[in-house]
């Protein structure tokens with residue numbers, strides 16, 4: 001038997017990786033507070049330009065890490081409203097939010113304008129909620145133009161359809177799909193701690209693993225799931241387009257796309273989620289995956305526990321195997 005087994009990864013995930021369930025609940029309640037307040041404001045002011053809020057990030061999906069410090073919320077904004085200033089969207093949004101929460105204990109200084117969102121800070125929990133605008137024209141599936149967090153680019157997509165997409169994979173592999181997502185995200189966080197330029201977006205990881213689950217990956221053994229994931233990266237080099245036909249047929253995908261990584265939004269075939277990932281970033285991810293796979297295979301053959309835990313510390317940091 002190898003010194004590090006599935007049960008060791010389970011224990012590590014529970015102790016280090018996962019956001020504890022009581023925090024998941026408390027954090028969701030925090031977003032719920034914002035959402036409910038907005039809904040009652042809209043009830044009183046039906047012509048208001050904000051339509052609703054949807055919790056869109058990892059805490060909503062069940063893929064948050066213990067280290068999460070911010071949550072993502074999409075706020076739907078009526079496109080075409082005469083009050084809306086699309087060129088100054090973020091300052092405008094900050095003003096609207098201050099108005100909505102002006103009769104609560106929340107203070108205007110808790111609302112900070114960022115490049116592409118408004119950050120709401122909660123002092124009690126020290127949590128930040130990033131409120132990103134979605135320009136919305138009344139689509140029944142809540143499609144709208146999301147302002148991308150880091151690039152500011154506007155992408156047509158649907159948060160509820162994403163949540164539904166993830167929910168379908170969660171249903172296929174209860175608890176295990178999200179757990180493997182969280183462990184891989186933890187691996188990414190370790191790489192980023194070593195090199196702040198390392199990037200591998202969480203949504204890309206969720207989509208890659210969703211594809212693997214659709215293709216038969218069994219996530220219930222975390223050791224073998226990780227080995228399969230890293231092997232897949234090393235073998236396929238992130239050069240195989242990742243496509244899903246949940247919400248559109250494959251013939252809708254673009255025939256030309258110059259990005260080397262192609263991971264298409266399940267909701268919008270025009271939206272490559274890996275857009276902007278350079279060739280250098282792809283190679284950096286593959287190098288890290290190769291190191292992880294080597295360490296994992298070496299750990300399997302290790303003849304002492306010390307060697308095995310050493311190998312795992314290169315993948316997930318210290319603490320695997322006690």
Ligand SMILES: Nc1ncnc2c1ncn2[C@@H]1O[C@H](COP(=O)(O)OP(=O)(O)OP(=O)(O)O)[C@@H](O)[C@H]1O
Nearest residue numbers: 056057058064072155157159162201202203265273
């Ligand atoms: N490029 C994109 N195109 C379409 N939707 C996106 C894109 N990036 C993010 N999203 C939406 O935002 C949600 C949040 O994804 P993201 O990868 O930013 O962070 P996260 O899941 O909250 O993880 P983390 O723990 O890293 O914060 C996704 O589930 C998706 O609905």
Ligand SMILES: [Mg+2]
Nearest residue numbers: 057058071072
């Ligand atoms: Mg997030």
